Amino acid sequence: MEVMGWGRYPKTTAELIQPADSQALQKFVSSQKKSASCIGRGSGRSYGDSALSEQLVSSRFLDNFLELDEQQQTLRCGSGVTLGDILKVCIPRSLFLPVLPGTKAVSVGGAIAADVHGKNHHLDGSFCAHVKQISIVLASGELMSCSEQENVELFRATCGGMGLTGVIVEACLSLASIPSSYINQKSVVARNLKECFEHIEENADSKYSVAWLDCLATGKNLGRSVLYLGDHAAAKNRKTDTMYRERSGLGVPFSTPSFLLNKTTMSVFNSSYFALQKRKKSSATLSCDDYFFPLDGIANWNRLYGSNGFLQYQFVMPSESAFEGITSVLEKASENGKGSFLTVLKKFGEANENLLSFPESGYTLTLDFKNEAALFALLEELDRIVLAHDGRLYLAKDARMSEEVFKASYPNWERFMAIKKKYDPDNCFTSLQSNRLGLTP
Numbered sequence: 001m002e003v004m005g006w007g008r009y010p011k012t013t014a015e016l017i018q019p020a021d022s023q024a025l026q027k028f029v030s031s032q033k034k035s036a037s038c039i040g041r042g043s044g045r046s047y048g049d050s051a052l053s054e055q056l057v058s059s060r061f062l063d064n065f066l067e068l069d070e071q072q073q074t075l076r077c078g079s080g081v082t083l084g085d086i087l088k089v090c091i092p093r094s095l096f097l098p099v100l101p102g103t104k105a106v107s108v109g110g111a112i113a114a115d116v117h118g119k120n121h122h123l124d125g126s127f128c129a130h131v132k133q134i135s136i137v138l139a140s141g142e143l144m145s146c147s148e149q150e151n152v153e154l155f156r157a158t159c160g161g162m163g164l165t166g167v168i169v170e171a172c173l174s175l176a177s178i179p180s181s182y183i184n185q186k187s188v189v190a191r192n193l194k195e196c197f198e199h200i201e202e203n204a205d206s207k208y209s210v211a212w213l214d215c216l217a218t219g220k221n222l223g224r225s226v227l228y229l230g231d232h233a234a235a236k237n238r239k240t241d242t243m244y245r246e247r248s249g250l251g252v253p254f255s256t257p258s259f260l261l262n263k264t265t266m267s268v269f270n271s272s273y274f275a276l277q278k279r280k281k282s283s284a285t286l287s288c289d290d291y292f293f294p295l296d297g298i299a300n301w302n303r304l305y306g307s308n309g310f311l312q313y314q315f316v317m318p319s320e321s322a323f324e325g326i327t328s329v330l331e332k333a334s335e336n337g338k339g340s341f342l343t344v345l346k347k348f349g350e351a352n353e354n355l356l357s358f359p360e361s362g363y364t365l366t367l368d369f370k371n372e373a374a375l376f377a378l379l380e381e382l383d384r385i386v387l388a389h390d391g392r393l394y395l396a397k398d399a400r401m402s403e404e405v406f407k408a409s410y411p412n413w414e415r416f417m418a419i420k421k422k423y424d425p426d427n428c429f430t431s432l433q434s435n436r437l438g439l440t441p
C-alpha cells in the first residue's frame with residue numbers, strides 16, 4: 001500500500017502489519033528474516049519519513065486502557081491509545097496530560113518515540129519527563145521493561161529514539177490535576193521579533209506560551225506576531241467545568257491545486273490574520289480543544305498544500321544565538337518568496353538526558369513550506385544558518401536533512417548507535433529517515 005507522513009512527502013509503498021496484542025507482535029518480530037526491516041507506526045502524524053519502512057508495525061490494536069490510578073495520578077495504557085482518548089477519560093476526573101503537542105491524534109507510542117513537546121516545555125519539559133515506565137518489544141522478540149530506574153540506557157534511547165530500539169507496546173504515564181478543562185487565554189501583539197522575544201520572557205511564568213508570526217513581514221515589521229499565553233481556568237461549576245467538549249470540524253475533501261498557494265496568497269493570509277488578531281479581544285476563555293488543537297478543527301488540512309505535499313521545518317537554537325539566527329532564517333525565507341501559513345515560535349526549557357530528544361534550552365521556530373522544486377536548495381541554506389547558530393532540526397518533522405547536518409547537531413548520536421547495536425544488532429528496526437541519517441545502513 002502507498003504510505004506517507006502528515007506532510008505527504010515522501011511517499012513509499014509498504015506492508016502494514018497490525019498485531020492484535022503484544023504476543024502477536026513478539027511472534028512477528030522473532031520470525032523476521034535478518035534482511036527484513038520494519039518500524040513502529042502510530043497515527044502517522046510525524047511529517048516526514050520517520051514512520052516509513054518496508055514493513056510498518058501499527059499500534060492501532062494496542063489501544064487498551066490497562067489501569068487508571070486516580071490517587072497516584074498514573075495511567076497505564078497500550079501504545080496505540082491516542083492522547084485524545086486519554087483526555088476523554090481523564091478530564092472528567094480532573095486529570096490531564098502534562099504535555100500536549102498540537103494535535104490530539106498522536107498515539108502514546110509516537111509521543112514517546114519523538115519525545116514530543118507542548119506549549120509548556122519551558123516549565124514542564126517534554127512528554128517523556130512524565131513517562132514512568134515503557135514496555136517494548138526488542139529485535140530478539142523479547143518484551144522488556146525500561147524506566148529511569150530499570151534498563152536506563154534502553155529508556156534513554158527509546159524516549160526520542162524514533163522507533164529505532166523496538167516497538168513500544170505499553171507505557172505508564174504520570175498525569176497532572178487540573179481545576180477545570182478550560183484555558184484562560186491572553187494574547188499579546190508584538191510589532192517585531194525583538195518585542196516578541198521580550199513578551200515571551202516577561203511572561204515566562206505563564207503555563208502555556210506560543211507565538212504566531214507573520215513570516216512574510218519584512219524590515220521594521222520582521223517577526224511581527226501574536227503571543228498566546230494560557231493558564232488553566234479556575235473551577236466555577238464542578239459538574240460542567242470538567243466536561244470534555246470535543247469539537248467537530250470541517251474537513252478538506254481533496255488536495256487543493258497547489259498554484260493557489262503562492263507568495264501573494266500567503267502574504268494576504270499572513271497580514272490579514274495579523275490585522276484580525278490585533279483587533280480581537282486580548283483575553284478569552286477557551287475549551288481545551290480550541291486552545292491546544294486549533295488545527296484538529298479542520299480534518300485533513302494537510303491536503304491544502306496540494307498533491308506534492310509540504311515540508312515542515314522546525315529547529316531549535318540556544319537562547320544566546322536564537323534572536324540573530326531566527327532573524328536570518330525569516331529574512332532568507334522571505335527573500336526567496338517562500339511563505340508559511342503557520343510560523344510558530346516557542347521557548348524551550350532545559351534539555352533532558354534522552355539521547356536523541358530534540359528540545360534544548362532556547363527557542364524553537366516552525367515553518368510550513370509547500371513542496372516545490374526550489375524549496376530544497378533554500379532548506380539547505382536554512383540548515384547552514386541553523387548549524388552556524390548551534391541549532392538542530394526536529395526529527396519528527398524532518399523529511400530531508402542530510403547525515404552531515406544530523407551528526408553535527410545531535411551530539412549523542414554515537415552513544416545512541418552503541419545502544420541500538422546492543423539491542424538491535426541486525427538493524428531489524430529501520431526507517432527511511434534512519435537510513436538517510438546514517439543511523440542504519
Ligand SMILES: Cc1cc2nc3c(=O)[nH]c(=O)nc-3n(C[C@H](O)[C@H](O)[C@H](O)COP(=O)(O)OP(=O)(O)OC[C@H]3O[C@@H](n4cnc5c(N)ncnc54)[C@H](O)[C@@H]3O)c2cc1C
Binds near residue numbers: 042107
Ligand atoms: C498538526 C500537528 C501538530 C503537531 N504539533 C506538535 C507539537 O506541538 N509538538 C511536537 O513535539 N510534535 C508535534 N507534532 C508532531 C507529532 O507530535 C509527532 O510526530 C508524533 O511522533 C506523532 O505521533 P504518531 O502516533 O502519529 O506517530 P507516527 O507519526 O506514526 O510515528 C512517529 C515516530 O514514532 C515512532 N513510533 C510510533 N509508534 C511507535 C511505537 N508503538 N513504538 C515505537 N515507535 C513508534 C515511529 O517509528 C516514528 O519514528 C505535530 C503533528 C501534527 C500533525
